[in-house]
Amino acid sequence: MIDRLIERIKETGAPIVVGLDPMLRFIPEGILRDAFGKYGETPAGAAEAVWQFNRAIVDEICDLVPAVKPQIAMYEQFGTAGVEAFARTVGYCHEKGLLVIGDVKRGDIGSTSAAYAAGHLGKVQIGSNLCAGFDEDFATVNPYLGSDGIEPFLKVCREEKKGIFVLVKTSNPSSGEFQDRLTDGRPLYELVAEKVAAWGETCMGETYSRVGAVVGATYPEMGAALRLLMPKTYILVPGYGAQGGKGKDLAAFFNEDGLGAIVNSSRGIIAAWQQEAYAGFGEEKFAKASREAVLVMREDIRQALESR
Protein backbone atom coordinates (compact mmCIF):
# COMPACT_ATOMS: atom_id res chain seq x y z
CA MET A 1 0.00 0.00 0.00
CA ILE A 2 2.92 2.34 0.56
CA ASP A 3 3.72 2.09 -3.17
CA ARG A 4 0.10 2.76 -4.06
CA LEU A 5 0.05 5.70 -1.65
CA ILE A 6 3.13 7.20 -3.28
CA GLU A 7 1.71 6.62 -6.75
CA ARG A 8 -1.51 8.43 -5.79
CA ILE A 9 0.42 11.28 -4.17
CA LYS A 10 2.29 11.76 -7.43
CA GLU A 11 -0.91 11.59 -9.49
CA THR A 12 -2.83 14.08 -7.35
CA GLY A 13 0.09 16.35 -6.50
CA ALA A 14 -1.38 16.36 -3.03
CA PRO A 15 0.61 14.83 -0.16
CA ILE A 16 -2.54 15.30 1.87
CA VAL A 17 -4.69 13.07 4.00
CA VAL A 18 -8.10 14.30 5.07
CA GLY A 19 -8.94 13.47 8.68
CA LEU A 20 -12.51 12.23 8.85
CA ASP A 21 -12.97 13.11 12.53
CA PRO A 22 -16.59 14.19 12.65
CA MET A 23 -17.74 15.90 15.83
CA LEU A 24 -21.48 16.48 15.81
CA ARG A 25 -20.87 20.23 16.00
CA PHE A 26 -19.18 20.10 12.58
CA ILE A 27 -22.28 18.62 10.96
CA PRO A 28 -24.81 20.93 9.29
CA GLU A 29 -28.21 21.24 10.93
CA GLY A 30 -30.04 19.73 7.97
CA ILE A 31 -28.14 16.44 8.16
CA LEU A 32 -28.63 16.24 11.93
CA ARG A 33 -32.35 16.95 11.56
CA ASP A 34 -32.82 14.18 8.99
CA ALA A 35 -30.76 11.65 10.96
CA PHE A 36 -32.42 12.42 14.30
CA GLY A 37 -35.82 12.38 12.57
CA LYS A 38 -35.11 8.86 11.38
CA TYR A 39 -33.37 7.37 14.44
CA GLY A 40 -34.00 9.84 17.27
CA GLU A 41 -31.38 11.72 19.27
CA THR A 42 -29.62 8.42 19.90
CA PRO A 43 -26.25 6.86 19.09
CA ALA A 44 -27.88 5.40 15.97
CA GLY A 45 -29.02 8.89 14.98
CA ALA A 46 -25.58 10.36 15.59
CA ALA A 47 -23.95 7.54 13.61
CA GLU A 48 -26.31 8.14 10.69
CA ALA A 49 -25.48 11.86 10.71
CA VAL A 50 -21.76 11.11 10.78
CA TRP A 51 -22.09 8.69 7.90
CA GLN A 52 -24.10 11.11 5.72
CA PHE A 53 -21.64 13.90 6.52
CA ASN A 54 -18.63 11.73 5.67
CA ARG A 55 -20.16 10.49 2.45
CA ALA A 56 -20.84 13.97 1.14
CA ILE A 57 -17.28 15.08 1.90
CA VAL A 58 -15.73 11.94 0.44
CA ASP A 59 -17.69 12.48 -2.79
CA GLU A 60 -16.20 15.97 -3.09
CA ILE A 61 -12.58 15.19 -2.24
CA CYS A 62 -11.97 11.69 -3.57
CA ASP A 63 -10.41 12.89 -6.83
CA LEU A 64 -8.15 15.40 -5.08
CA VAL A 65 -6.37 13.42 -2.37
CA PRO A 66 -4.84 9.95 -2.07
CA ALA A 67 -6.10 9.07 1.39
CA VAL A 68 -8.37 9.75 4.34
CA LYS A 69 -7.71 9.16 8.02
CA PRO A 70 -10.78 8.44 10.13
CA GLN A 71 -10.01 8.88 13.84
CA ILE A 72 -11.83 5.94 15.44
CA ALA A 73 -12.30 7.76 18.77
CA MET A 74 -14.84 10.04 17.11
CA TYR A 75 -16.84 6.94 16.18
CA GLU A 76 -16.32 4.94 19.39
CA GLN A 77 -17.85 7.79 21.35
CA PHE A 78 -21.19 6.65 19.91
CA GLY A 79 -20.64 3.01 20.93
CA THR A 80 -21.34 0.16 18.53
CA ALA A 81 -23.48 2.33 16.24
CA GLY A 82 -20.51 4.65 15.87
CA VAL A 83 -18.15 1.79 15.13
CA GLU A 84 -20.54 0.64 12.40
CA ALA A 85 -20.35 4.12 10.87
CA PHE A 86 -16.56 3.82 10.98
CA ALA A 87 -16.66 0.50 9.11
CA ARG A 88 -19.14 1.87 6.59
CA THR A 89 -16.95 4.91 6.02
CA VAL A 90 -13.88 2.71 5.41
CA GLY A 91 -15.81 0.65 2.87
CA TYR A 92 -17.17 3.69 1.06
CA CYS A 93 -13.74 5.34 0.85
CA HIS A 94 -12.40 2.17 -0.75
CA GLU A 95 -15.24 2.21 -3.28
CA LYS A 96 -14.19 5.75 -4.14
CA GLY A 97 -10.57 4.75 -4.65
CA LEU A 98 -9.23 6.35 -1.48
CA LEU A 99 -6.65 4.72 0.74
CA VAL A 100 -7.67 4.57 4.39
CA ILE A 101 -5.37 5.22 7.33
CA GLY A 102 -7.19 4.01 10.43
CA ASP A 103 -6.15 6.40 13.18
CA VAL A 104 -6.56 3.84 15.94
CA LYS A 105 -3.27 4.19 17.86
CA ARG A 106 -3.47 0.57 18.97
CA GLY A 107 -0.61 -1.25 20.65
CA ASP A 108 -0.43 -4.00 23.23
CA ILE A 109 1.56 -7.09 24.19
CA GLY A 110 2.34 -9.51 21.34
CA SER A 111 -0.68 -11.80 21.30
CA THR A 112 -3.05 -8.87 21.73
CA SER A 113 -1.35 -6.75 19.07
CA ALA A 114 -1.79 -9.73 16.76
CA ALA A 115 -5.56 -9.49 17.25
CA TYR A 116 -5.52 -5.74 16.58
CA ALA A 117 -3.37 -6.25 13.48
CA ALA A 118 -5.74 -8.93 12.20
CA GLY A 119 -8.84 -6.85 12.95
CA HIS A 120 -7.64 -3.61 11.40
CA LEU A 121 -5.29 -4.64 8.60
CA GLY A 122 -5.39 -8.38 8.14
CA LYS A 123 -7.72 -11.32 8.27
CA VAL A 124 -8.89 -13.65 10.99
CA GLN A 125 -9.55 -17.37 10.68
CA ILE A 126 -13.17 -18.24 11.44
CA GLY A 127 -13.76 -21.94 10.93
CA SER A 128 -12.62 -22.54 7.37
CA ASN A 129 -12.98 -18.90 6.31
CA LEU A 130 -10.50 -16.06 6.39
CA CYS A 131 -12.44 -12.88 7.19
CA ALA A 132 -11.38 -9.24 7.19
CA GLY A 133 -12.46 -7.07 10.11
CA PHE A 134 -12.25 -3.32 9.48
CA ASP A 135 -9.84 -3.70 6.56
CA GLU A 136 -8.04 -0.37 6.66
CA ASP A 137 -4.93 0.04 4.48
CA PHE A 138 -2.78 1.57 7.21
CA ALA A 139 -3.14 1.89 10.96
CA THR A 140 -1.45 4.16 13.50
CA VAL A 141 0.33 2.26 16.27
CA ASN A 142 1.60 3.24 19.75
CA PRO A 143 5.18 2.07 20.49
CA TYR A 144 5.18 2.27 24.32
CA LEU A 145 5.15 -1.53 24.72
CA GLY A 146 8.23 -2.09 22.53
CA SER A 147 9.11 -4.44 19.69
CA ASP A 148 6.99 -7.43 20.61
CA GLY A 149 3.92 -5.21 20.48
CA ILE A 150 4.93 -4.01 16.99
CA GLU A 151 6.08 -7.31 15.46
CA PRO A 152 2.55 -8.71 14.83
CA PHE A 153 1.73 -5.55 12.87
CA LEU A 154 4.91 -5.98 10.80
CA LYS A 155 3.94 -9.56 10.04
CA VAL A 156 0.55 -8.48 8.72
CA CYS A 157 2.16 -5.62 6.77
CA ARG A 158 4.42 -8.11 5.02
CA GLU A 159 1.66 -10.62 4.34
CA GLU A 160 -1.01 -8.19 3.22
CA LYS A 161 1.26 -5.43 1.84
CA LYS A 162 -0.34 -3.00 4.25
CA GLY A 163 1.33 -0.37 6.40
CA ILE A 164 1.54 1.24 9.82
CA PHE A 165 2.51 4.64 11.14
CA VAL A 166 4.19 4.46 14.54
CA LEU A 167 3.83 7.38 16.97
CA VAL A 168 7.23 9.00 17.27
CA LYS A 169 6.67 12.65 18.20
CA THR A 170 3.03 13.63 18.53
CA SER A 171 1.60 17.04 17.75
CA ASN A 172 0.08 17.89 21.14
CA PRO A 173 1.49 20.43 23.63
CA SER A 174 2.47 17.87 26.29
CA SER A 175 3.99 15.35 23.88
CA GLY A 176 7.40 16.22 25.28
CA GLU A 177 6.57 15.06 28.78
CA PHE A 178 7.81 11.54 28.05
CA GLN A 179 8.77 11.63 24.35
CA ASP A 180 11.44 14.34 24.80
CA ARG A 181 13.10 12.78 27.85
CA LEU A 182 16.83 12.50 27.35
CA THR A 183 18.37 9.09 27.62
CA ASP A 184 22.09 8.85 26.96
CA GLY A 185 21.83 12.47 25.89
CA ARG A 186 19.22 11.83 23.25
CA PRO A 187 15.44 12.27 23.35
CA LEU A 188 13.27 9.17 23.58
CA TYR A 189 11.54 10.01 20.29
CA GLU A 190 14.86 9.57 18.48
CA LEU A 191 15.25 6.09 19.94
CA VAL A 192 11.75 5.27 18.78
CA ALA A 193 12.63 6.70 15.36
CA GLU A 194 15.68 4.44 15.10
CA LYS A 195 13.50 1.47 15.88
CA VAL A 196 10.99 2.60 13.26
CA ALA A 197 13.77 2.72 10.68
CA ALA A 198 14.99 -0.75 11.72
CA TRP A 199 11.49 -2.23 11.66
CA GLY A 200 11.06 -0.65 8.24
CA GLU A 201 14.13 -2.39 6.86
CA THR A 202 12.29 -5.69 7.32
CA CYS A 203 9.25 -4.39 5.56
CA MET A 204 10.23 -2.49 2.43
CA GLY A 205 8.09 -1.29 -0.44
CA GLU A 206 9.81 -0.17 -3.64
CA THR A 207 11.51 2.93 -2.26
CA TYR A 208 9.95 3.57 1.12
CA SER A 209 9.17 1.13 3.90
CA ARG A 210 5.72 0.03 5.03
CA VAL A 211 6.52 1.28 8.52
CA GLY A 212 5.83 4.98 8.69
CA ALA A 213 6.12 7.44 11.55
CA VAL A 214 3.83 10.06 13.07
CA VAL A 215 5.60 13.37 13.67
CA GLY A 216 3.56 16.48 14.49
CA ALA A 217 3.65 19.55 12.22
CA THR A 218 3.86 21.57 15.42
CA TYR A 219 7.50 20.48 15.91
CA PRO A 220 9.23 21.30 12.59
CA GLU A 221 12.78 21.32 13.98
CA MET A 222 12.37 17.86 15.39
CA GLY A 223 10.75 16.91 12.10
CA ALA A 224 13.91 17.92 10.24
CA ALA A 225 16.11 15.83 12.54
CA LEU A 226 13.77 12.86 12.33
CA ARG A 227 13.60 13.13 8.53
CA LEU A 228 17.35 12.46 8.44
CA LEU A 229 17.19 9.63 10.98
CA MET A 230 14.52 7.76 9.00
CA PRO A 231 15.32 8.34 5.31
CA LYS A 232 13.11 5.53 4.00
CA THR A 233 10.22 6.20 6.33
CA TYR A 234 7.04 7.94 5.27
CA ILE A 235 6.08 10.56 7.84
CA LEU A 236 2.43 11.17 8.62
CA VAL A 237 2.24 14.77 9.79
CA PRO A 238 -0.76 15.76 11.92
CA GLY A 239 -1.25 19.15 13.50
CA TYR A 240 -1.50 21.26 10.34
CA GLY A 241 -4.13 24.00 10.48
CA ALA A 242 -6.34 23.90 13.55
CA GLN A 243 -3.50 22.73 15.82
CA GLY A 244 -1.20 25.48 14.66
CA GLY A 245 1.13 23.89 12.06
CA LYS A 246 1.71 26.09 8.98
CA GLY A 247 2.73 25.39 5.39
CA LYS A 248 6.23 26.79 5.81
CA ASP A 249 6.79 24.35 8.71
CA LEU A 250 6.08 21.40 6.47
CA ALA A 251 9.06 21.45 4.11
CA ALA A 252 11.31 19.92 6.77
CA PHE A 253 9.29 16.73 6.79
CA PHE A 254 9.82 15.99 3.09
CA ASN A 255 12.81 14.41 1.37
CA GLU A 256 14.62 16.04 -1.51
CA ASP A 257 12.50 13.98 -3.92
CA GLY A 258 9.42 15.85 -2.71
CA LEU A 259 8.17 12.61 -1.19
CA GLY A 260 8.41 11.08 2.26
CA ALA A 261 5.63 12.94 4.03
CA ILE A 262 1.86 13.17 3.97
CA VAL A 263 0.14 15.94 5.86
CA ASN A 264 -3.15 15.50 7.68
CA SER A 265 -5.82 18.11 8.15
CA SER A 266 -9.08 17.25 9.87
CA ARG A 267 -11.16 20.15 11.15
CA GLY A 268 -9.49 22.49 8.66
CA ILE A 269 -11.07 20.50 5.83
CA ILE A 270 -14.21 18.85 7.13
CA ALA A 271 -15.42 21.87 9.10
CA ALA A 272 -14.20 24.40 6.54
CA TRP A 273 -17.77 25.62 6.03
CA GLN A 274 -17.72 27.00 9.58
CA GLN A 275 -14.65 29.15 8.90
CA GLU A 276 -14.96 32.75 7.82
CA ALA A 277 -12.83 32.12 4.74
CA TYR A 278 -15.36 29.65 3.37
CA ALA A 279 -18.54 31.19 4.72
CA GLY A 280 -19.65 31.97 1.17
CA PHE A 281 -20.43 28.31 0.57
CA GLY A 282 -23.11 28.30 3.22
CA GLU A 283 -24.32 25.33 5.20
CA GLU A 284 -25.82 23.49 2.25
CA LYS A 285 -22.61 23.45 0.25
CA PHE A 286 -20.44 22.38 3.20
CA ALA A 287 -18.78 19.62 1.16
CA LYS A 288 -17.83 22.11 -1.57
CA ALA A 289 -16.17 24.20 1.13
CA SER A 290 -14.15 21.12 2.09
CA ARG A 291 -13.11 20.68 -1.53
CA GLU A 292 -11.97 24.28 -1.72
CA ALA A 293 -10.05 23.91 1.56
CA VAL A 294 -8.18 20.93 0.10
CA LEU A 295 -7.22 23.00 -2.94
CA VAL A 296 -5.93 25.82 -0.74
CA MET A 297 -3.96 23.35 1.39
CA ARG A 298 -2.47 21.70 -1.70
CA GLU A 299 -1.28 25.09 -2.92
CA ASP A 300 0.14 25.96 0.52
CA ILE A 301 2.21 22.77 0.55
CA ARG A 302 3.28 23.21 -3.08
CA GLN A 303 4.60 26.67 -2.30
CA ALA A 304 6.32 25.48 0.86
CA LEU A 305 8.13 22.78 -1.10
CA GLU A 306 9.01 25.09 -4.00
CA SER A 307 10.43 27.85 -1.86
CA ARG A 308 12.80 25.68 0.15
Added chain:
Amino acid sequence: MIDRLIERIKETGAPIVVGLDPMLRFIPEGILRDAFGKYGETPAGAAEAVWQFNRAIVDEICDLVPAVKPQIAMYEQFGTAGVEAFARTVGYCHEKGLLVIGDVKRGDIGSTSAAYAAGHLGKVQIGSNLCAGFDEDFATVNPYLGSDGIEPFLKVCREEKKGIFVLVKTSNPSSGEFQDRLTDGRPLYELVAEKVAAWGETCMGETYSRVGAVVGATYPEMGAALRLLMPKTYILVPGYGAQGGKGKDLAAFFNEDGLGAIVNSSRGIIAAWQQEAYAGFGEEKFAKASREAVLVMREDIRQALESR
Protein backbone atom coordinates in the same frame (compact mmCIF):
# COMPACT_ATOMS: atom_id res chain seq x y z
CA MET B 1 -15.85 2.95 41.27
CA ILE B 2 -12.50 2.54 42.98
CA ASP B 3 -14.32 2.46 46.35
CA ARG B 4 -16.80 -0.07 45.04
CA LEU B 5 -13.91 -2.15 43.65
CA ILE B 6 -12.18 -2.16 47.03
CA GLU B 7 -15.43 -3.02 48.80
CA ARG B 8 -15.97 -5.99 46.49
CA ILE B 9 -12.36 -7.15 46.87
CA LYS B 10 -12.87 -7.20 50.63
CA GLU B 11 -16.20 -9.04 50.31
CA THR B 12 -14.89 -11.71 47.96
CA GLY B 13 -11.41 -12.02 49.44
CA ALA B 14 -10.27 -12.14 45.84
CA PRO B 15 -8.10 -9.31 44.47
CA ILE B 16 -8.67 -10.93 41.10
CA VAL B 17 -9.88 -9.73 37.74
CA VAL B 18 -10.78 -12.30 35.12
CA GLY B 19 -9.59 -11.37 31.65
CA LEU B 20 -12.37 -12.06 29.17
CA ASP B 21 -10.05 -12.37 26.17
CA PRO B 22 -11.72 -15.09 24.13
CA MET B 23 -9.71 -16.52 21.27
CA LEU B 24 -11.78 -18.91 19.17
CA ARG B 25 -9.40 -21.73 20.07
CA PHE B 26 -10.40 -21.39 23.74
CA ILE B 27 -14.07 -22.01 22.92
CA PRO B 28 -15.51 -25.54 23.16
CA GLU B 29 -16.51 -27.21 19.92
CA GLY B 30 -20.19 -27.39 20.90
CA ILE B 31 -20.52 -23.62 21.26
CA LEU B 32 -18.72 -23.01 17.99
CA ARG B 33 -20.93 -25.54 16.19
CA ASP B 34 -24.12 -23.92 17.43
CA ALA B 35 -22.94 -20.39 16.65
CA PHE B 36 -21.63 -21.26 13.17
CA GLY B 37 -24.81 -23.25 12.53
CA LYS B 38 -26.84 -20.14 13.22
CA TYR B 39 -24.69 -17.46 11.58
CA GLY B 40 -22.17 -19.34 9.44
CA GLU B 41 -18.39 -19.23 9.75
CA THR B 42 -18.58 -15.45 9.70
CA PRO B 43 -17.71 -12.59 12.03
CA ALA B 44 -21.32 -12.75 13.27
CA GLY B 45 -20.87 -16.45 14.01
CA ALA B 46 -17.58 -15.84 15.83
CA ALA B 47 -19.14 -13.01 17.83
CA GLU B 48 -22.07 -15.22 18.85
CA ALA B 49 -19.65 -17.95 20.00
CA VAL B 50 -17.63 -15.42 22.00
CA TRP B 51 -20.77 -14.08 23.64
CA GLN B 52 -22.11 -17.53 24.61
CA PHE B 53 -18.68 -18.51 25.93
CA ASN B 54 -18.36 -15.32 27.98
CA ARG B 55 -21.86 -15.62 29.38
CA ALA B 56 -21.31 -19.14 30.66
CA ILE B 57 -18.05 -18.14 32.35
CA VAL B 58 -19.51 -14.97 33.84
CA ASP B 59 -22.38 -17.00 35.32
CA GLU B 60 -19.88 -19.26 37.08
CA ILE B 61 -17.48 -16.64 38.40
CA CYS B 62 -19.64 -13.60 39.16
CA ASP B 63 -19.96 -14.41 42.86
CA LEU B 64 -16.25 -15.08 43.28
CA VAL B 65 -14.52 -12.02 41.83
CA PRO B 66 -15.11 -8.27 41.86
CA ALA B 67 -14.32 -7.55 38.25
CA VAL B 68 -13.67 -8.71 34.72
CA LYS B 69 -11.38 -7.22 32.10
CA PRO B 70 -12.43 -7.77 28.51
CA GLN B 71 -9.53 -7.09 26.11
CA ILE B 72 -11.22 -5.21 23.26
CA ALA B 73 -8.64 -6.39 20.68
CA MET B 74 -10.07 -9.90 20.90
CA TYR B 75 -13.45 -8.45 19.89
CA GLU B 76 -12.22 -5.91 17.32
CA GLN B 77 -10.60 -8.74 15.38
CA PHE B 78 -14.14 -9.71 14.34
CA GLY B 79 -15.02 -6.18 13.20
CA THR B 80 -18.31 -4.56 14.16
CA ALA B 81 -19.92 -7.89 15.09
CA GLY B 82 -17.09 -8.42 17.56
CA VAL B 83 -17.48 -4.95 19.01
CA GLU B 84 -21.17 -5.67 19.54
CA ALA B 85 -20.21 -8.81 21.49
CA PHE B 86 -17.91 -6.61 23.58
CA ALA B 87 -20.75 -4.21 24.38
CA ARG B 88 -23.10 -7.06 25.15
CA THR B 89 -20.53 -8.62 27.47
CA VAL B 90 -20.06 -5.35 29.34
CA GLY B 91 -23.81 -5.04 29.81
CA TYR B 92 -24.21 -8.62 30.99
CA CYS B 93 -21.35 -8.32 33.49
CA HIS B 94 -23.03 -5.25 34.94
CA GLU B 95 -26.29 -7.18 35.29
CA LYS B 96 -24.37 -9.81 37.21
CA GLY B 97 -22.88 -7.23 39.56
CA LEU B 98 -19.36 -7.33 38.16
CA LEU B 99 -17.24 -4.25 37.63
CA VAL B 100 -15.81 -3.97 34.14
CA ILE B 101 -12.29 -2.84 33.31
CA GLY B 102 -12.22 -2.17 29.57
CA ASP B 103 -8.73 -3.15 28.46
CA VAL B 104 -8.65 -0.70 25.60
CA LYS B 105 -5.26 1.00 26.07
CA ARG B 106 -6.55 4.15 24.43
CA GLY B 107 -4.68 7.42 24.46
CA ASP B 108 -4.42 10.33 22.03
CA ILE B 109 -4.15 14.12 21.90
CA GLY B 110 -6.54 16.02 24.15
CA SER B 111 -9.63 16.45 21.99
CA THR B 112 -9.41 12.86 20.79
CA SER B 113 -8.84 11.43 24.25
CA ALA B 114 -11.98 13.32 25.28
CA ALA B 115 -13.95 11.32 22.72
CA TYR B 116 -12.43 8.02 23.95
CA ALA B 117 -13.16 8.97 27.57
CA ALA B 118 -16.76 9.81 26.68
CA GLY B 119 -17.23 6.64 24.66
CA HIS B 120 -15.76 4.21 27.15
CA LEU B 121 -16.44 5.77 30.56
CA GLY B 122 -18.65 8.79 30.19
CA LYS B 123 -21.53 10.12 28.17
CA VAL B 124 -21.83 11.99 24.92
CA GLN B 125 -24.31 14.75 24.10
CA ILE B 126 -26.60 13.80 21.22
CA GLY B 127 -29.12 16.53 20.60
CA SER B 128 -30.82 16.97 23.97
CA ASN B 129 -29.83 13.51 25.24
CA LEU B 130 -26.79 12.38 27.17
CA CYS B 131 -25.95 8.87 25.95
CA ALA B 132 -23.44 6.34 27.24
CA GLY B 133 -21.29 4.48 24.71
CA PHE B 134 -19.65 1.31 26.01
CA ASP B 135 -20.06 2.33 29.65
CA GLU B 136 -17.19 0.42 31.24
CA ASP B 137 -16.30 1.25 34.87
CA PHE B 138 -12.56 1.53 34.27
CA ALA B 139 -10.41 1.76 31.15
CA THR B 140 -6.71 1.15 30.57
CA VAL B 141 -4.89 4.15 29.09
CA ASN B 142 -1.55 4.59 27.29
CA PRO B 143 0.56 7.52 28.60
CA TYR B 144 2.92 8.05 25.62
CA LEU B 145 1.22 11.31 24.59
CA GLY B 146 1.60 12.93 28.03
CA SER B 147 -0.70 14.85 30.37
CA ASP B 148 -2.98 16.48 27.84
CA GLY B 149 -3.91 13.03 26.55
CA ILE B 150 -4.73 11.89 30.10
CA GLU B 151 -6.55 14.97 31.39
CA PRO B 152 -9.86 14.28 29.54
CA PHE B 153 -9.95 10.85 31.17
CA LEU B 154 -9.39 12.42 34.60
CA LYS B 155 -12.24 14.82 33.99
CA VAL B 156 -14.63 11.98 33.22
CA CYS B 157 -13.31 10.00 36.22
CA ARG B 158 -14.16 12.93 38.48
CA GLU B 159 -17.57 13.54 36.92
CA GLU B 160 -18.70 9.94 36.67
CA LYS B 161 -16.70 8.49 39.60
CA LYS B 162 -15.07 6.08 37.19
CA GLY B 163 -11.42 5.09 36.97
CA ILE B 164 -8.45 4.45 34.69
CA PHE B 165 -5.35 2.29 34.85
CA VAL B 166 -2.38 3.92 33.13
CA LEU B 167 0.29 1.71 31.54
CA VAL B 168 3.45 2.12 33.60
CA LYS B 169 5.47 -1.08 33.19
CA THR B 170 3.87 -3.68 30.98
CA SER B 171 4.22 -7.44 31.37
CA ASN B 172 5.69 -8.30 27.96
CA PRO B 173 9.31 -9.28 27.29
CA SER B 174 10.23 -6.15 25.32
CA SER B 175 8.50 -3.68 27.65
CA GLY B 176 11.92 -2.44 28.72
CA GLU B 177 12.87 -1.26 25.26
CA PHE B 178 11.46 2.20 25.92
CA GLN B 179 9.92 1.95 29.41
CA ASP B 180 13.23 1.10 31.13
CA ARG B 181 15.29 3.80 29.42
CA LEU B 182 17.21 5.82 31.97
CA THR B 183 16.62 9.53 32.05
CA ASP B 184 18.50 11.47 34.72
CA GLY B 185 19.51 8.09 36.06
CA ARG B 186 15.96 6.84 36.48
CA PRO B 187 13.87 4.59 34.25
CA LEU B 188 11.08 6.15 32.24
CA TYR B 189 8.45 3.97 33.94
CA GLU B 190 9.26 5.68 37.25
CA LEU B 191 8.62 9.08 35.70
CA VAL B 192 5.31 7.80 34.40
CA ALA B 193 4.57 6.42 37.87
CA GLU B 194 5.20 9.81 39.47
CA LYS B 195 2.79 11.37 37.02
CA VAL B 196 0.23 8.68 37.81
CA ALA B 197 0.53 9.50 41.51
CA ALA B 198 0.17 13.23 40.77
CA TRP B 199 -2.84 12.72 38.48
CA GLY B 200 -4.34 10.54 41.21
CA GLU B 201 -4.09 13.31 43.79
CA THR B 202 -6.61 15.26 41.75
CA CYS B 203 -8.93 12.31 41.56
CA MET B 204 -9.20 10.63 44.95
CA GLY B 205 -11.66 8.02 46.16
CA GLU B 206 -11.88 7.36 49.91
CA THR B 207 -8.45 5.83 50.39
CA TYR B 208 -7.10 5.13 46.92
CA SER B 209 -7.19 7.30 43.83
CA ARG B 210 -9.25 6.71 40.71
CA VAL B 211 -6.06 6.68 38.66
CA GLY B 212 -4.54 3.22 38.79
CA ALA B 213 -1.42 1.82 37.16
CA VAL B 214 -0.66 -1.26 35.10
CA VAL B 215 2.50 -3.06 36.27
CA GLY B 216 3.26 -6.56 34.99
CA ALA B 217 3.51 -9.52 37.40
CA THR B 218 6.56 -10.54 35.35
CA TYR B 219 8.59 -7.69 36.92
CA PRO B 220 8.12 -8.13 40.70
CA GLU B 221 11.21 -6.10 41.71
CA MET B 222 10.04 -3.13 39.72
CA GLY B 223 6.59 -3.74 41.19
CA ALA B 224 7.99 -3.34 44.70
CA ALA B 225 9.69 -0.05 43.80
CA LEU B 226 6.60 1.24 42.04
CA ARG B 227 4.39 0.25 44.98
CA LEU B 228 6.37 2.68 47.14
CA LEU B 229 6.33 5.45 44.54
CA MET B 230 2.55 5.33 44.17
CA PRO B 231 1.16 4.58 47.66
CA LYS B 232 -2.42 5.59 46.89
CA THR B 233 -2.54 3.99 43.46
CA TYR B 234 -4.30 0.73 42.74
CA ILE B 235 -2.08 -1.50 40.62
CA LEU B 236 -3.61 -3.71 37.97
CA VAL B 237 -1.22 -6.64 37.58
CA PRO B 238 -1.36 -8.59 34.32
CA GLY B 239 0.99 -11.42 33.42
CA TYR B 240 0.01 -13.91 36.14
CA GLY B 241 -0.19 -17.51 34.97
CA ALA B 242 0.17 -17.98 31.24
CA GLN B 243 2.71 -15.14 30.91
CA GLY B 244 4.87 -16.55 33.72
CA GLY B 245 4.03 -14.49 36.83
CA LYS B 246 3.67 -16.62 39.99
CA GLY B 247 1.84 -16.17 43.30
CA LYS B 248 5.00 -15.49 45.26
CA ASP B 249 5.83 -12.65 42.87
CA LEU B 250 2.58 -10.90 43.67
CA ALA B 251 3.11 -9.88 47.30
CA ALA B 252 5.32 -6.96 46.26
CA PHE B 253 2.43 -5.29 44.46
CA PHE B 254 0.21 -5.06 47.55
CA ASN B 255 0.30 -2.54 50.37
CA GLU B 256 0.57 -3.53 54.02
CA ASP B 257 -3.22 -3.30 54.29
CA GLY B 258 -3.51 -6.21 51.85
CA LEU B 259 -5.04 -3.82 49.33
CA GLY B 260 -3.62 -1.78 46.48
CA ALA B 261 -3.41 -4.43 43.79
CA ILE B 262 -5.71 -6.52 41.66
CA VAL B 263 -4.28 -9.40 39.65
CA ASN B 264 -5.50 -10.35 36.21
CA SER B 265 -5.60 -13.81 34.75
CA SER B 266 -7.07 -14.40 31.30
CA ARG B 267 -6.18 -17.68 29.58
CA GLY B 268 -5.42 -19.26 32.97
CA ILE B 269 -9.09 -18.89 33.91
CA ILE B 270 -11.14 -18.83 30.73
CA ALA B 271 -9.22 -21.63 29.02
CA ALA B 272 -8.67 -23.63 32.23
CA TRP B 273 -10.63 -26.55 30.73
CA GLN B 274 -7.80 -27.04 28.21
CA GLN B 275 -5.18 -27.44 30.95
CA GLU B 276 -4.21 -30.84 32.28
CA ALA B 277 -4.98 -29.79 35.84
CA TYR B 278 -8.64 -29.22 34.98
CA ALA B 279 -9.08 -31.90 32.33
CA GLY B 280 -11.48 -33.76 34.59
CA PHE B 281 -14.18 -31.15 33.95
CA GLY B 282 -14.30 -32.03 30.27
CA GLU B 283 -15.39 -29.75 27.46
CA GLU B 284 -19.01 -29.47 28.57
CA LYS B 285 -18.19 -28.20 32.03
CA PHE B 286 -15.62 -25.67 30.79
CA ALA B 287 -17.15 -22.89 32.87
CA LYS B 288 -16.93 -25.00 36.03
CA ALA B 289 -13.23 -25.43 35.27
CA SER B 290 -12.93 -21.64 35.14
CA ARG B 291 -14.64 -21.40 38.52
CA GLU B 292 -12.22 -23.91 40.00
CA ALA B 293 -9.25 -22.03 38.49
CA VAL B 294 -10.43 -18.84 40.20
CA LEU B 295 -10.59 -20.65 43.54
CA VAL B 296 -7.06 -21.99 43.06
CA MET B 297 -5.78 -18.54 42.11
CA ARG B 298 -7.50 -16.95 45.12
CA GLU B 299 -5.77 -19.43 47.40
CA ASP B 300 -2.40 -18.83 45.68
CA ILE B 301 -2.68 -15.09 46.29
CA ARG B 302 -3.93 -15.59 49.87
CA GLN B 303 -0.90 -17.70 50.67
CA ALA B 304 1.46 -15.26 48.98
CA LEU B 305 0.10 -12.42 51.10
CA GLU B 306 0.10 -14.45 54.32
CA SER B 307 3.64 -15.70 53.98
CA ARG B 308 5.24 -12.30 53.40
